[in-house]
Amino acid sequence: MRLRVLPFLLSAALLMADENPFEAPPELQAFARQHTMARHGVPAKVSALLKAFFAPPEEGGLGIIYDNAYTRTPKEAWRDRKANCLTLTALYVVACKSIDLEARYGEPLRISRWRRVGSTVRFERHVVAVVPAGSLGQELVADFLPEVRRDTQLIAPMEPKRVLALFHSNRAVELLAESRPEDALASAHRSIQVDPAMGVGWNILGVVQRAQGLDAEAEASFRKALAVDPRDGAPCGNMENLLRAQGRVEEAQTYRDRGLEIRKKDPFFNAFLAEEALGEGQLDEAERRIKQAIRLLPREPEFYWVQARVALARGRTKDAIKALEKARKWAQPEMQAQYDSKLTLLRNIKPE
Structure with a gap:
C-alpha cells in the first residue's frame, strides 16, 4: 500500500473550548449502513x-492505518485514514451508534501501557469498545489491533467523559513534545475540567x-493526582524529580520509595523498562526486568517476545526459541501465525 506524505497532519491541533472532539464525520453513517445493511x-x-x-479503499473500505503520532479526533481519522487506539475506539463507537447499535467504552483491568513521548514517559x-451481542450477558469487544472477539478478561465500564479527558491529556503531552507549552497547558486544563476525578489528567x-517553570502549581497537581488515584506510580516519580531539584531530598526519597512499591507490582511497567534497557544495550537489566514482568503476568505473549529479543541480543538462539514458543502458546489464535514465522526463521539459523 502506498502512503501519501502529509507532514502537516502530524502536528496536534488545538481544539476550541466548545468543540466536541468525538463528533462523528458527516459521511460515517452512510458508510456504516453500506457495510452492514446486508448483515443480520x-x-x-x-x-x-x-x-x-x-x-x-479499492475494496470499499477506509484503509485505516494504525498511527500513534498523535491522538486524532474521529473527523481527523476519517480525513487522514490514520488513528491510534483511542481514536479508533471513539470512531468505532460513534459508527455503531449511527446505525442504532448500542456501544460503550470499557477498560481491560489487566492491561496497561507505558510509552515515551519526547522526554515524557507516559502511562496509557x-x-x-463493547457492544452487547443480543444474548443475555454476551458482549463483543473491539480492542484495536483490529478484531472483534469475545474476550474472557474482565472489562470495567468507562464513562464517556473519562475517555474524553484521556483524549485531552494525550493531546497535552503531544503538544508539549512539539514545544507548544501554552497549547499543552490549555489541553491539560481541559482534561481536568472534563473529569476532575482522573488522576492521569492531574499528573499530565x-x-x-x-x-x-510553574513548580508550585505542578507540585499541587501531582499531589492531587495521588489523592484521586493512590495506585498510580507516575505522579510519585514526578514528585520525586521536582522535590529533588529543589533540594528537598528526604521528601523526594519518600516519593521514590512509594513509586517503586507501586511500580514493582506492575508487569507492564517492568516490560517497558526491559525494552528501554534492551534499546540501550543494558542486557542484564533488560533480562532482570522482563523476568519480573513474566513472574507477575505469566500468560502475556508480548513479554515472551521481549524475552526472545533479549536472548537473541545475547546470542542465545535456543533460549529465544523457547521464549517464542511460550509467546505462541499464550497468543490469541489469530496471532499465532506471526510467531510461527518467527520460530521458522530462528530454527533455520545454523550454529556458528
Whole structure:
C-alpha cells in the first residue's frame, strides 16, 4: 500500500473550548449502513463494520492505518485514514451508534501501557469498545489491533467523559513534545475540567506546568493526582524529580520509595523498562526486568517476545526459541501465525 506524505497532519491541533472532539464525520453513517445493511444480527454487523475500517479503499473500505503520532479526533481519522487506539475506539463507537447499535467504552483491568513521548514517559490506559451481542450477558469487544472477539478478561465500564479527558491529556503531552507549552497547558486544563476525578489528567497537568517553570502549581497537581488515584506510580516519580531539584531530598526519597512499591507490582511497567534497557544495550537489566514482568503476568505473549529479543541480543538462539514458543502458546489464535514465522526463521539459523 502506498502512503501519501502529509507532514502537516502530524502536528496536534488545538481544539476550541466548545468543540466536541468525538463528533462523528458527516459521511460515517452512510458508510456504516453500506457495510452492514446486508448483515443480520449484531455479531455480523459489528464484524463487517470493523473489517470495513481496515479494508483498502479499492475494496470499499477506509484503509485505516494504525498511527500513534498523535491522538486524532474521529473527523481527523476519517480525513487522514490514520488513528491510534483511542481514536479508533471513539470512531468505532460513534459508527455503531449511527446505525442504532448500542456501544460503550470499557477498560481491560489487566492491561496497561507505558510509552515515551519526547522526554515524557507516559502511562496509557487501554480503551476498548463493547457492544452487547443480543444474548443475555454476551458482549463483543473491539480492542484495536483490529478484531472483534469475545474476550474472557474482565472489562470495567468507562464513562464517556473519562475517555474524553484521556483524549485531552494525550493531546497535552503531544503538544508539549512539539514545544507548544501554552497549547499543552490549555489541553491539560481541559482534561481536568472534563473529569476532575482522573488522576492521569492531574499528573499530565503537573508535567506541563513544571515544563513552564510553574513548580508550585505542578507540585499541587501531582499531589492531587495521588489523592484521586493512590495506585498510580507516575505522579510519585514526578514528585520525586521536582522535590529533588529543589533540594528537598528526604521528601523526594519518600516519593521514590512509594513509586517503586507501586511500580514493582506492575508487569507492564517492568516490560517497558526491559525494552528501554534492551534499546540501550543494558542486557542484564533488560533480562532482570522482563523476568519480573513474566513472574507477575505469566500468560502475556508480548513479554515472551521481549524475552526472545533479549536472548537473541545475547546470542542465545535456543533460549529465544523457547521464549517464542511460550509467546505462541499464550497468543490469541489469530496471532499465532506471526510467531510461527518467527520460530521458522530462528530454527533455520545454523550454529556458528
